[in-house]
Amino acid sequence: DVQALVNYYARAGYGRHVQTVCGEALRSRPGDPTLSFWRAFGLILEGSYSEAIAQLESLMDRREISLACVAASIHAHKMARIVDEESVDALEDRMHREEGDANERALLACANFYALAGGPDSWRARAMAERALRMARGDGFDAKTLLGWIELTTEAAGGDDDDDLGLGAPPTPGGTTENDRARTQKAKRRFDDVLDTDEGEGHLEALMGRVKVMERLGQVAGALDALNRVAVIHPSFAPAVAEKAKMRMRAGDWDAALETAQGILERDPNNIDALRLHAFYLLGVEGNAAAGRAKIGQLTDALETLEGRNARLFVSCAQDLARVAGGTSNMLSALGKMLERARAIEPEDVAVLNEVAYQQQLAGNYAAAVGTYREAARVAEMDGTLDNLTSLYGTIHCQLLDGQLTEAAQQLEFLTDVASERGIKLVFLTALHAARVKGDVATPLAELEGLLADHMASVQRKPFAYDYFVHMDPDLLLQCAELYLSQESGEPRGKGEPMSPGMERA
Known part of the structure; x- marks a missing residue:
């Protein structure tokens, strides 16, 4: 089913796959x-807006997809850096004129778009x-199925929380809010x-919808x-096998997950x-660095070949793997x-x-990381998204690690003033x-203890995924563990003595 493949890859954000x-x-x-x-929608997904608009214009007189073409053209124009108002x-x-006369198929x-x-x-x-369901003369299966998928996507469902059940973002079992659980049902x-x-x-789309509901419910x-x-x-619907491998990974059945993945690679080495x-x-x-590095090289080549304009996917893969790469x-x-390719796109x-910047920080290249964090902050300010303080947190962290204590103190004071809450990173x-300037470490460490407990509880509620x-x-x-250990005296404990509080927290 070509439409089911299109829908699957579109939900995953695989724009080039949609085109292929x-x-x-x-x-x-x-x-x-x-x-x-x-195919033109696939161009939109990978950011080729001008090319997509040109293709859509040539299709606007075809009644069955005219309305979708108009909607997609508006979307592509608005996504472009310079909007043709x-x-x-x-x-x-035109959308306003045609929508009222559109038939069920249109x-x-x-x-769906x-x-x-x-x-x-x-x-x-x-x-x-x-x-469309009200207009359906037959069973209305396609409309019912689409409405089911809409319930699994916050924006399309009109929800106001941050949960999105697209393929790229594994859901929390059982839902996180009453509204979320109601939508799943x-x-x-x-x-x-x-x-x-x-x-x-x-019905293939409905079957895949049932898969996502079951996943959603844990x-x-x-x-x-x-x-x-x-x-x-x-x-012939190959994505079902890949979904099975990921589902087995989430269940912790690594042997079965790996066996399924290897079976896919035997048929499709670039999957x-x-x-x-x-x-x-x-x-x-396994913690096999040499084999892991080789596999990362193969993955990078496959991304370049099959999704060469997909900056989001390059970053997602690099981000997930960096957290288990051991620095x-x-x-x-x-x-x-991967990140170089994403940045080029x-x-x-x-x-x-x-x-x-974060991976430069992990590598100990603090000066370069500070420069990149500041570049991110500059872009965020231009885009009006400076409320996300990730760049500022990263800059201060690098300055502290690099011994730039005066600069870090000034930035930290500013961050304390503008942050809406004292979250784990700020504390x-x-x-x-405080540890670097020999100040009061005990107070923030005591505050940190509760925040770390909440953080780990949140992590443990999350299904295992990339x-x-x-x-x-x-x-x-x-x-954080190093901070707790730094406050220990270093004196050995006697036999039978309990572990020190700092050691236990670490």
Whole structure:
């Protein structure tokens, strides 16, 4: 099912994969407007906005995807660094005129676009899909399934929390809020309405929706059962095998996860998901640095070949693997190639710059890290996103580690004034500064103890996935342990004496 492949890769943010799938399908269905539309959407995903707009303009007279083309063109214009306001106004006028007369098929295509694209207009997805369901003359399976997926995506569902159940972000079992849990149950009912019928029991999108619901509810066995059903009914749907490997990893069954990933690589040596899992296993489970570095090289080559414009994916892979790489220079050098590629694609992306700086910090290159953190802060200020204090936290941390205590003290005072709360990083930096200037370390360390307990509780609630250690932040925890140990007297304890409080906390 080509549309199911498009949806899967779009949810994963794999823009080039979307283009490849559509391009291959167009060989047997030349000129197909729906395939051409989704190929243009793949261009949007990888940031090729001008090229996408040109392709979309050539498709706008095709009734079944005209509305989606207008919506996608507006989205692409707004995503561009320089927005053509006149074109946006004209397209929004056209959208207003055509939406009322759109048929079921056109509404479904447009609703699916909004759900996959995200952004400020994604709320439109639900209203369009519900209208398409009311217009449906048959079973309405596609509309029901799309409404289920919309419930699993905060923006399209109109939610106000930060949880997003796209493939790139593993969910918290059971949900984090009542609203979140209610949406998960609504999605389950939508998928069940389709799958519990004779005609809809093999609906691929609904089956994959059931997988995500089971994952959301922490029911790994149920998710694996659904994936096995996909493999039986739709044996050509390769992503189901990659999802099975990741599900086994989340269950802690590393042997089965690795076996599944290796099976994928035998058929497809450049499969990004399988290479990523294998590299993560080599570093995080086996601790095999040499083999891990080699696998990182293969992953980097595969990313370059298959998703060469996907800065977000380069950064995500480098970020996750850096947290289990042990801070060794060889490993950080290998991951640095991913970050170099990401920075070449998006030279003024704050997330890219902050991760580059963080890995420079891990490597002990504090001067370079400070420079990159400051560049990230400059870009954030230009974009109006300076409220995210990641760059400032990183700058102060590097200054303290590099012995620039006066500069760090000034920045720390400013940070204390502007921060909305005394979180773990702020209190840690306060304690680290106190330790470096021989000040009062005991007070911030006492405050840090409670924050660390909350932090670890949050980590333990999180399902095991690639970003588990990003959330944990092992380097921060190690430095907290060093702070506690630095306050110990160094005198050995007698036999039978209890462990000192500082040692126990460390």
